[in-house]
Amino acid sequence: MFPQLPGVAIATVAPALSPLQGGGGFLSLAILFFVLALVAALVGARGIAGLSMEIAKWLILIFLVLAVISLLL
Known part of the structure; x- marks a missing residue:
């Protein structure tokens, strides 16, 4: 992104994320599987x-x- 000058180091600092600021993978996958279950039930695929x-x-x-553990820690 920026040109690197000789003898000059550019430090990149990643923002610190709290445990609950993740991508929400488990919850979004659970909602996806729940919707899939509802659609499959409507179609008749028990x-x-x-x-x-x-x-x-x-x-x-x-x-x-994991949410309870991250709130306790």
């Missing part, structure tokens, strides 16, 4: 709907556990 709901349930549980 096996896919059940599996998607189980995955969404586990992702919500993991999200809640």
